[in-house]
Amino acid sequence: MRTLMLKLEPIIWGLFGGGMFIGALVLPAWLLVVGVLAPTGIISATPLDFDHIYGLASHPIGRLVFLAAAALPLWAGAHQLRHIFLDFGGLSRDGLVGGVLYAIALVGSVLAVVAAVNL
Amino acid sequence: MAEKPTKTIVVTRFDPDVDEVPKTQEYTIPVEDDWKVLDALNYIKDEVDPSLSHRWSCRMAVCGSCGMTVNGEPKLTCKQSLADYGDRVEIAPLANFPVVRDLVVELEGFMDKFKKVKPWIVEAKEAAVVEGTNRQSHEELMDFKQFSMCINCMLCYSACPVVSNEPDFLGPAAIALGHRYNQDNRDHGDAERNEIFREDGGVFSCSYANECAEVCPKGVDPSGAIQQAKLNNVVDWAKGFVVPRGK
Numbered sequence: 015m016r017t018l019m020l021k022l023e024p025i026i027w028g029l030f031g032g033g034m035f036i037g038a039l040v041l042p043a044w045l046l047v048v049g050v051l052a053p054t055g056i057i058s059a060t061p062l063d064f065d066h067i068y069g070l071a072s073h074p075i076g077r078l079v080f081l082a083a084a085a086l087p088l089w090a091g092a093h094q095l096r097h098i099f100l101d102f103g104g105l106s107r108d109g110l111v112g113g114v115l116y117a118i119a120l121v122g123s124v125l126a127v128v129a130a131v132n133l
Numbered sequence: 134m135a136e137k138p139t140k141t142i143v144v145t146r147f148d149p150d151v152d153e154v155p156k157t158q159e160y161t162i163p164v165e166d167d168w169k170v171l172d173a174l175n176y177i178k179d180e181v182d183p184s185l186s187h188r189w190s191c192r193m194a195v196c197g198s199c200g201m202t203v204n205g206e207p208k209l210t211c212k213q214s215l216a217d218y219g220d221r222v223e224i225a226p227l228a229n230f231p232v233v234r235d236l237v238v239e240l241e242g243f244m245d246k247f248k249k250v251k252p253w254i255v256e257a258k259e260a261a262v263v264e265g266t267n268r269q270s271h272e273e274l275m276d277f278k279q280f281s282m283c284i285n286c287m288l289c290y291s292a293c294p295v296v297s298n299e300p301d302f303l304g305p306a307a308i309a310l311g312h313r314y315n316q317d318n319r320d321h322g323d324a325e326r327n328e329i330f331r332e333d334g335g336v337f338s339c340s341y342a343n344e345c346a347e348v349c350p351k352g353v354d355p356s357g358a359i360q361q362a363k364l365n366n367v368v369d370w371a372k373g374f375v376v377p378r379g380k
C-alpha cells in the first residue's frame with residue numbers, strides 16, 4: 015500500500031493542494047455569503063434563490079466547480095490527517111491509515127462525480 | 134573590583150567508552166555580558182574541564198559546526214547570545230543525530246543525504262561546449278540564491294518532526310540544496326533529482342511543520358524550497374503523461 019501511495023504521491027499532493035486552496039479561500043467566502051451575509055439581510059438573498067443557484071450549478075462549469083468544492087477538500091483532509099498521524103510516530107502503520115483515509119476520499123469523490131453528473 | 138556575574142551551564146556529557154546513557158554536568162562559571170553561548174563552552178574547556186568535547190571553528194556563523202540544543206532549542210552557539218538566557222543554561226547535542234561524544238554528533242548519514250541530491254551543476258561542461266558561455270541574469274540568480282546561503286549547520290534536521298520519525302527522510306537542507314540546483318538555469322539535472330525527490334523519504338514526506346525555516350540561523354526557507362519542489366514534481370509527473378521521458 016505504501017509503495018502505491020508513494021507512486022501516487024504527486025497526484026495526491028496535487029489534490030491536497032487544490033483542496034487546501036478551496037478549503038482555505040473559497041469555502042470560507044461561500045459560507046460567509048450564504049451563512050451570514052444573506053440570512054442577516056446585509057446582502058440581498060435573491061441571487062441565491064434555488065432557481066438562480068440551480069442554473070449556475072447545472073452549467074458545465076458550475077458542475078466542475080461543484081465537483082472541485084465537494085471532492086478536493088476530502089483529499090486535503092485525508093492527506094492532512096495522514097501526516098498528523100505520521101508526525102505522531104505512526105510510520106509503521108502508514109500504509110493502513112493512509113489507505114483507509116484515501117479510500118474514504120476516493121469514495122466521496124466518486125459520489126461527488128455522480129452528484130455532479132446528475133445535478 | 135566588582136565580582137563578575139556567574140551562570141550555571143548544564144552540559145550533557147556522554148563518553149561512549151564509559152557511559153551507557155548521557156548524563157548532565159553543571160559548571161558555574163563567571164561570564165561576560167557580550168559572550169555568546171559558545172564562549173561559555175570554550176571557557177569551560179580551557180579553564181575548568183578540558184575533557185569537554187564540542188565542535189566549533191569560525192565563530193562567525195559561517196562554518197556551521199557549532200550547532201547545539203540550547204534550553205531545548207536548536208541554536209548556532211557562536212551566534213546566540215548567552216545574555217538571552219537566565220542563570221541556568223542547558224546545552225545538549227543536536228537532537229535527531231547519533232552522539233559521538235558529549236556535544237559532538239555524527240555527520241555521516243547527513244552527508245550521505247547531501248550526496249544523494251547531486252549538489253552540483255549537472256552537465257556543466259557538456260552544456261558549455263554546446264551552448265557556449267553561461268549567462269545568468271539577476272532574476273535567474275534570485276530564483277535560487279537564498280537556498281545557497283545554507284551553511285549545513287543541521288539545526289533544521291534537529292528541529293524537523295519528520296526527521297525524528299523517519300530517519301531516512303532526505304530532510305530540509307538536502308532538499309533545499311537539490312532544489313537550489315534545480316532552479317539554477319545552468320543545470321540540467323532536474324529530472325534525475327526529481328526522481329530522487331519522489332522516492333520514499335523524499336519531498337512528499339514533509340508534513341510542512343515549517344520548523345526548519347523557524348530555526349534556520351541564515352534566514353534560508355527550506356520548507357519553502359520543499360513545497361516548491363513538491364509542486365515542480367507534480368508538474369513534472371503530469372508532463373510525463375504528455376511527453377514521454379527520453380531515457
Ligand code: FES
Nearest residue numbers: 191192197199211
Ligand atoms: S563556529 Fe562556525 S558557525 Fe558557529
